[in-house]
Amino acid sequence: MNNIKVALAGQPNCGKSTIFNLVSGIEQHIANYPGVTVDKKIGYFKYENNKIQMVDLPGTYSFSSYSLEERVAKNFILDESPDVIVNVIDASNIKRNLYLTFQLLEIGIPVVVVLNMMDVAKRRDIEIDSKKISQMLNCPVVEASGAKGLGGKDIMKNIVATAKNKDNYQEFKINYDELEPHINNIEEKISNINLVQNSRWLAIKTLEGDSTVIERIKKYKSDIEDFTKKEENSFHERLDKDPVSFLASYRYDSADIIYHKAVKEKNKDNQTLTQKVDKIILNRFLAIPILLFFMFMVYQISIVWGYKITDYTWPILAAFKNLVIDILPEANFTDVPIITDFGIWMVNSANALMNYLPIFFILFALIAIMEDVGYMPRMAFILDRVFKKFGLHGQSTLPLVLGGAMVGGCAVPGVMSTKGIADDRARMATIFSVPYMNCLAKVPFYTLILGAFFKPDMAIMMFFISTVTLFIAMIVAKLITSTILKTRETAPFLMELPPYHTPTFKGVIIRASQRVWVYIKKVVTIVLAVAIILFAMLQFPGLSDESKVKFDNKSNQVLNSFDTKVKSSVYYEEFNTKEKVSALLNYYDTYRTKRMTATSQDAAKSVDEDFLLKNKTFYKYIKPKRDKEARKINKELRKLSSKRKAILRQIKNEKVENSILGMTGRAIEPLTQFAGFDWKINVAFLSSFAARESAVATLGSLYENNKADNMRAEEAMALNSGYTPLHATAIIIFMLLTPPCIATMIVVKMQTNSYKWMLFAIFFPIGLGVVLSSLVFTLGNIFSWSGFEAMTYFYISIVLLTVIIALFPQKSINWDGGIK
Amino acid sequence: MNLEINSLAILKKGQKAKIKKLHAKGKLLHKLLDMGFVSNAQIEVIREAPLFDPMQLKLHNYNLTIRRSEANLVEIEEL
Numbered sequence: 043m044n045n046i047k048v049a050l051a052g053q054p055n056c057g058k059s060t061i062f063n064l065v066s067g068i069e070q071h072i073a074n075y076p077g078v079t080v081d082k083k084i085g086y087f088k089y090e091n092n093k094i095q096m097v098d099l100p101g102t103y104s105f106s107s108y109s110l111e112e113r114v115a116k117n118f119i120l121d122e123s124p125d126v127i128v129n130v131i132d133a134s135n136i137k138r139n140l141y142l143t144f145q146l147l148e149i150g151i152p153v154v155v156v157l158n159m160m161d162v163a164k165r166r167d168i169e170i171d172s173k174k175i176s177q178m179l180n181c182p183v184v185e186a187s188g189a190k191g192l193g194g195k196d197i198m199k200n201i202v203a204t205a206k207n208k209d210n211y212q213e214f215k216i217n218y219d220e221l222e223p224h225i226n227n228i229e230e231k232i233s234n235i236n237l238v239q240n241s242r243w244l245a246i247k248t249l250e251g252d253s254t255v256i257e258r259i260k261k262y263k264s265d266i267e268d269f270t271k272k273e274e275n276s277f278h279e280r281l282d283k284d285p286v287s288f289l290a291s292y293r294y295d296s297a298d299i300i301y302h303k304a305v306k307e308k309n310k311d312n313q314t315l316t317q318k319v320d321k322i323i324l325n326r327f328l329a330i331p332i333l334l335f336f337m338f339m340v341y342q343i344s345i346v347w348g349y350k351i352t353d354y355t356w357p358i359l360a361a362f363k364n365l366v367i368d369i370l371p372e373a374n375f376t377d378v379p380i381i382t383d384f385g386i387w388m389v390n391s392a393n394a395l396m397n398y399l400p401i402f403f404i405l406f407a408l409i410a411i412m413e414d415v416g417y418m419p420r421m422a423f424i425l426d427r428v429f430k431k432f433g434l435h436g437q438s439t440l441p442l443v444l445g446g447a448m449v450g451g452c453a454v455p456g457v458m459s460t461k462g463i464a465d466d467r468a469r470m471a472t473i474f475s476v477p478y479m480n481c482l483a484k485v486p487f488y489t490l491i492l493g494a495f496f497k498p499d500m501a502i503m504m505f506f507i508s509t510v511t512l513f514i515a516m517i518v519a520k521l522i523t524s525t526i527l528k529t530r531e532t533a534p535f536l537m538e539l540p541p542y543h544t545p546t547f548k549g550v551i552i553r554a555s556q557r558v559w560v561y562i563k564k565v566v567t568i569v570l571a572v573a574i575i576l577f578a579m580l581q582f583p584g585l586s587d588e589s590k591v592k593f594d595n596k597s598n599q600v601l602n603s604f605d606t607k608v609k610s611s612v613y614y615e616e617f618n619t620k621e622k623v624s625a626l627l628n629y630y631d632t633y634r635t636k637r638m639t640a641t642s643q644d645a646a647k648s649v650d651e652d653f654l655l656k657n658k659t660f661y662k663y664i665k666p667k668r669d670k671e672a673r674k675i676n677k678e679l680r681k682l683s684s685k686r687k688a689i690l691r692q693i694k695n696e697k698v699e700n701s702i703l704g705m706t707g708r709a710i711e712p713l714t715q716f717a718g719f720d721w722k723i724n725v726a727f728l729s730s731f732a733a734r735e736s737a738v739a740t741l742g743s744l745y746e747n748n749k750a751d752n753m754r755a756e757e758a759m760a761l762n763s764g765y766t767p768l769h770a771t772a773i774i775i776f777m778l779l780t781p782p783c784i785a786t787m788i789v790v791k792m793q794t795n796s797y798k799w800m801l802f803a804i805f806f807p808i809g810l811g812v813v814l815s816s817l818v819f820t821l822g823n824i825f826s827w828s829g830f831e832a833m834t835y836f837y838i839s840i841v842l843l844t845v846i847i848a849l850f851p852q853k854s855i856n857w858d859g860g861i862k
Numbered sequence: 863m864n865l866e867i868n869s870l871a872i873l874k875k876g877q878k879a880k881i882k883k884l885h886a887k888g889k890l891l892h893k894l895l896d897m898g899f900v901s902n903a904q905i906e907v908i909r910e911a912p913l914f915d916p917m918q919l920k921l922h923n924y925n926l927t928i929r930r931s932e933a934n935l936v937e938i939e940e941l
Contacts, residue, residue, distance in 0.1 A: 104896035108889050138898055138922045287884065290895035294903070294922075320908075320925075329912040423927045427913040430929070534890045534932050535916060536897050539925040 044092045046205045049118060052130035053142050054101035055416070055540035057158040060188025061130050062098045063549050065197055072556050078795065080114045081461075089198045092205075097124070105145040106247075107254045109533065110466070116254055119149060123238060125205045128197065130156045133163040133170060133185075134541070136305055140297035141290075143179065147214040150240030152204045153181045156197055161187045162541075167308040174304040180214050189546050213240070218292055220281055224249065224273040231269055235262035249274065249285040316541040320420075329424045336417070337443045340408050345451060345482065348401035355400055359393045360639050367632075375597055375624045375686065384577060391573035395566055395785060398452065402561060405444065405455045407554035412440075414545030418462065419537045426535065431848045432516045433523025434475070435468035435535075442472070445479030447512055453477045453786040454565070457793055458557065464537070467530035471523045473793050474803055475515040480508060481782050487737050488774065493756035495770035499830050503774075506837045511778055513844040518810075520847050526802075564792060565785045572784050576729060579703040585696060593693055600685045604678055627686065629653070629660045630679050703728055716816035717776060718769040727776070731784055737777075767829025772819040775836060779811035870928075870936040873907045873917075879938040880904055886935040898922045899936060 052058040062070075066085025075082045083098035099118060100111035107113050119127070129146050131139040136157075146153050157163075157172055176183040182200045186193025218225060228245035237244065237258060247255040248270050259266045274285055281288075323332060366389045370382040412418055422436030429438050438460075445456030456476040463469035480488075488507055496503045523530075585593070601620060633653050640646040653664065664676070698704050707724035714724055722741070730737030741759065759765075765773075791800040814836075822832040873879060881903045884894055898921050908918040908925065916929040 104892070106892050106896070108892040108896075135924055138924055141896070141898070286891065287895060287900070291900040291902075294898065294900045316925075324909060324911075324918070326910075326912045419927070423911050423916060423918065425913075426929070427911065427915045534893050535927070535929040536893055536932065537927050538897075539918060539927055541925075 044205070046092050046094045046126065046201065047122065047124040048094060048096045048201055049122075049124040049127045050096055050098045050130065051115060051127055051142070051146060052101060052158075053103050053132070053139055055538060056101070056130045056132040056139060057188045057543075058098065058101055058130045060546055060549055061128075061156060061158055061186065061197070062096065063546070063552060064186075064188045064191060064194045066096055070552075070556075072560070074792075074795070075114050078110055078114060080111055082114075089202060092202055094198075094201065096128075097122075102142065104142060105149075106250060107252050109464070113254060116252075119151070120239065120254070120258070124151060125208060126201050127151050127153045128156060128201065129153050130158050133157040133159050134166055134168060136170070136175075137294075137297050137301040140300060141293050144216055144293045144296060147179065147181065148216070148240070148243045148246060150213060150243055152208055152211045153179075153214075154197070154200045154204050155179065155181055155183045156193070157183060157185050158188055160185045160192070161190050162543075166312075166314065169306040169308070171304040175300060178300050178303070180212060189544065213242075215242070216292065216296055218246075218289065221249070221277065221285060221288055221292075224277050224285070227273055228270060232259055232263060232266070235259065237262075246289065250289060251286060314541065316416075319542055320539075323417075323420060324423065333421060333424055333439075336412075336421075337439075337447075340405075340412075341443065341451070344401055344405040344408055348404045349482075351400040351404075352397055356397060357639065357641065359396055363389045363393060364636065364639070372628045373624065375601065375620060375627070378690070380581065383581070387577050388570065388573060392566065392570060395569055398454075399558060399562075401452065402455055403554055403558050405452075406557040407550050409440070409455070409459055410550045410553040411545045413462070414543060414549065416540045416542050419539050422537060423539065429468075430535075432520045433468065433471050433527075434516075434519050435463055435465050435472070437463040437465075438468060438472040438475070441476050442479060442512070442515065445476035446481050447479055451479055452481050453479060453782045454561065454789050457786060457789045458561075460793055465533040465535070467523055467527050467532045470527050470530060470794065470799075471519040473790055473799075474522060474806075475519045477782050477786055477790070477803065477807065478511050478515040478518060478779065480511050480778070481786075483783070484777060487741075487777060490741065490756055490759065491770050491774055494760040495765070495767040495829060503830070503833060506833055507774065507778065510837050510840055513840045514779065516844050517840070517847060560792075561789075565788050568788050569784050572731070576703070576731070579706075580698060580701045580729065582702055583700065585693065585700070589696055593689060596689055597686075600682065600689070604682050623682075626660055627679065627682060629657060630664060631683055633664050634683075698725060714812065714816075716820055717772045717812060718765070718815075718819045719773065719776070722763075723773060727780065768819060768822045768827065768832055769829075771822070771829040771832045771836070772815040774833070775818055776811040776815040779807050779814060868938050868940060870905065870919075870933040870938050871930045873905075873933075873938070873940075875907055875909050878904065878906045878941045880941055881936060882939050883937040884935065885937060886932075890932065890935065894932075894936070897926060898924075904941075905938065 050058060050062055062083065062085060066087055070083055070085040073082045073084075074080065080100050081098075085096045085098070087094055087096070097118065099115040102109070102112045102115050105112060105116055107116065118124075127146050127149070129143050131143065143153070143155060155175070157170065157175075160170075163170060170185075172183045172185055182204060184193055184196045184200055186197060225242065225245045228248055229241045232244055232248075233241055244255055244259060248259065248266065251270075256267060256270075263269075277283070277285055277288075322328060363386075366385055367382075370385045371379045373379070373382065412421075418437070418440070421439050424436070425439050426436030429436055441456045441459045443451070443456075444459055445451045445453045453476050456479065457473055460469050460472045460476070463472060488504070492500045492503055601623060604623065605618075633649070636649045636653075637646060640649050650665070653660075704721065704725055707721035707728060710724055711719070711721050714720075719727075726737050726741045763769075787800050787804055790803045791797060794800065794803075818832050818836050821827070821835075822829075827835070868879075870879065870881075881899055881901055883901065884891055884899060886894055903921060906920040908920050910917045911927075916927045917933065918925060918927050
C-alpha cells in the first residue's frame with residue numbers, strides 16, 4: 043500500500059467541494075485548523091493499491107498571506123508537504139482561475155489540474171482544448187463535472203500516476219523577464235538554507251512580501267528583509283514598478299495567453315442565465331422585497347414548519363423519557379430517590395436540545411442551498427450599506443435573521459452561519475450581536491409576563507419586544523467594533539458574485555448533516571455537563587431536618603386521611619400499607635401520563651393492554667367501569683395524587699429556596715433590587731441558562747399557589763408575586779438583553795475559538811441588562827411611569843440612539859492608500 | 863485633489879474603463895491584485911446596489927462587488 047497525501051486547492055466558487063464529495067465518498071472528517079476557525083475537511087479513501095488522504099484547503103484566490111484562508115492553505119503546503127496538489131478550475135472561467143494555478147505550479151510540488159464544470163462550459167458553447175493547456179502548463183489536465191458526477195476516476199488515476207512519478211517532476215517556470223535577475227539574486231542568497239521548499243518559489247514569495255515565508259527564511263538569513271528591499275528598490279528605479287503588481291500583471295498576462303490559445307468562446311455576447319436572473323434579483327426596486335421574501339421563506343420553512351415536524355419527533359423523545367423513568371427507581375409516596383430526580387432532570391435537559399434537531403437540519407440544508415446557488419454574496423451586496431454603518435457587514439444579514447430578527451429564531455445556527463464572513467471584525471461583531479435576537483425559547487417567557495401584566499397592551503408590547511432587539515444589536519455592534527474590536531483585522535469589501543448554480547443533493551445533505559453532527563457532539567455534551575452542575579446547585583444542601591419532619595407529617599396526614607376513607611372497602615387489603623399505596627399511586631400516575639402522550643386510539647388501546655398485563659389487580663382502579671367499590675377508590679386516588687403533587691411542589695420550592703442557586707439568587711438581590719428583581723426572578727434567570735425554556739418552568743413552579751390548582755401561571759404570577767407592571771418591564775428588558783442558553787455560548791466559543799470571548803459574550807449582556815433594567819426601573823419609580831410607559835420610553839430612546847449612530851460618519855478603514 | 867485623476871468610484875452604471883494604477887497599499891493592494899485589478903484590465907460597471915453602494919463590476923469576464931470607499935483607490939482611464 044502506498045500512502046498518498048493530496049491537497050485540494052482552488053479559488054472560491056470553482057466547485058471544489060463537489061469535486062471533494064465526488065472522489066471522497068461520504069466518510070469525511072471535518073475539524074478546525076488548530077487556532078483558527080477555518081474548516082479542515084479530510085477525506086480518506088482507497089484507490090487501487092493506494093491509501094489516499096485528501097485535505098480540502100480553504101478556497102483562495104491567491105497564495106499570499108493576506109487572509110486567514112490563504113495563511114491556512116499556505117501553512118498546510120509548507121508544513122505538511124503533500125505529494126500532489128489537485129487544483130480545481132472553473133472551466134467556464136479559466137482565465138481568472140489560472141492566476142492561482144501559476145502560483146501553485148511555482149511551489150514545486152506536482153500539480154494535477156481539474157477542469158470542473160465542463161457541463162456549464164459546454165452549455166455556454168465554450169470550447170476548451172485541455173491537451174493544449176496540459177502542454178503549456180506541463181502538468182496533467184483532467185476534464186470533470188462534480189455536479190454531474192463525471193471525471194472522478196480520471197482524477198484518481200492522474201493523482202496516483204503523478205505521485206508515482208514525483209521524482210521525475212519537471213519544474214514549471216514563468217519567465218518574469220525584467221524581474222528575473224532580482225529573483226535570481228534572492229535565490230542565490232537563500233540557496234544554502236535548510237528549507238525543503240523550492241528556492242525559486244521562496245524568492246518570489248519574498249519579493250511579494252509574504253510574511254509567512256519571510257518569517258521562515260529569517261531564521262537562517264536574518265538580513266533577508268533588507269536584502270529584498272534593495273532588490274525591490276533597484277527594480278523600482280529601473281522600471282517604476284513594484285514587484286507585487288508586476289508579478290500579478292505578469293500572471294494575468296500569462297493566463298491571457300493560455301486562454302487565447304486554448305479556449306474558444308462562440309457565444310460571447312449572449313446573455314447568460316446568471317445575468318438575466320441578476321437583472322431581477324439585484325434590481326434596485328425589487329432586490330429588497332425579494333430578499334425579504336427569501337428570508338421570510340427560510341424562516342417559515344425551517345422555524346415554523348420545522349417546529350411542526352417536532353410534533354412528530356417529540357413523541358420519540360417522550361418515549362425515550364418514559365423509558366428512562368421506567369428504569370429509574372420509583373418514588374415512595376413523597377420520598378423521591380435522588381437518582382430518579384437526577385435522571386429525569388438530565389433527560390429533560392437533553393430533550394430540550396434534541397427537540398431542535400429537525401429545525402436545525404432544515405435550516406442548515408437551506409443555508410447550504412443558498413450558499414451553493416450563489417445567493418449569499420448577493421444578499422451581502424444588497425444590504426451592505428445598512429450594516430456597514432454599524433461595523434457589521436452585508437454578510438451579517440443571514441445570521442441575524444436566523445437568530446430571530448423578528449421573534450423566534452435560534453442563536454445556535456445564527457452564530458454558526460457567521461463562518462463565511464470575510465471581514466474578521468464584522469464577523470466577531472456579528473457573533474456577539476446575534477444572541478440579542480429573540481430566540482424561540484424566550485417567547486413563552488414573554489407570553490407569560492405579558493399575559494400577567496400587560497393584557498390590554500399585549501400586541502404593541504410584543505411589537506416593541508420583537509423589533510427593539512434588532513436596534514440593540516446594532517448599537518452593541520457599533521459599540522464593540524469601535525472599542526474592543528477596534529484593532530481586529532478587517533477585510534476590504536471585494537466579493538465575487540459567482541454565477542448561479544444548481545446545488546447537488548448529496549452536497550447539501552452532507553453539509554447539513556455535518557453541521558447538525560457538530561451541534562450534537564459539541565453542544566449536547568457540554569450542555570449536559572452544565573446541567574449536572576445546575577442540578578447539584580439546585581439540590582444541595584437540600585431540606586433541613588426540621589422541614590423533613592414537617593413534610594413527613596404532612597404526607598402522613600394525607601395518607602391517613604386516604605386510609606380512613608377507604609378502610610371500609612372490600613379491596614382494603616390491596617392497599618393497607620404505605621408501600622402498597624405508593625405502588626398503586628405510581629401505577630395510577632404513570633398510566634395517566636402514558637395515556638396523555640398516546641396520540642392515537644390504537645396507541646391508547648395498547649397502553650391499556652400494557653397496564654392490564656402489568657398489574658391486573660390495580661387495573662380495576664384505573665378503569666373501574668361498573669365496579670362501585672373500585673370507582674370510589676379511583677376517586678380517592680385522584681385526590682391523593684393531586685395532594686401528593688402539591689406536597690412535592692412545596693418540597694421542591696423549599697429545596698430551591700435553600701439550595702446553592704437559591705442562595706446565590708438571594709446573594710445578588712442587593713444588586714438586582716435596583717431593577718426590581720427579587721431572588722425568585724434571579725433564580726429563574728440563573729436556572730434558565732441551561733435552556734431558556736426552563737425560565738418559565740421555574741417561575742411557574744415558584745409562583746404556583748397550592749390551593750389554586752386550576753389557576754394558570756399568568757394569573758398566579760400577577761396575583762402572588764407582588765410585582766407591578768413596572769417590575770415586569772424591567773424583567774422583560776433584562777430578558778431581551780441576557781444571553782441565550784449555554785448552547786449558544788458553546789457555539790460562540792467554537793466560532794471565536796476562545797474561552798475569553800465566550801465569557802465576554804456571557805457577562806457583557808448580563809452587565810448591560812442589569813444596568814439598563816435598573817435604569818428604567820429606577821427612573822420609572824421616580825417619575826411613577828406605568829410599565830407600558832417605561833417600555834415606550836425605553837423603545838424610543840433605543841431607536842433614537844440607533845438613528846444618531848447611523849447618521850454619524852464612520853471612521854476610515856484601517857488599511858493604507860488612497861488618491862490624495 | 864488632482865482633478866485629472868479619475869477613480870473607479872465615480873463611474874456610473876454601464877460605463878467602461880481601463881485600470882491605470884492602484885493607489886492601495888498592503889492588504890488591500892494584494893486583494894485587488896488577486897481579484898484581477900491589474901493595469902490595463904478592462905472594467906465595466908454593471909450596476910449599483912439598491913442603496914447605491916457597493917457597486918457591481920465586470921472584470922476578466924466575472925462579476926464582483928466593491929464598496930465605493932475601496933473603488934476610490936483604483937485609478938482609471940475612461941473609455
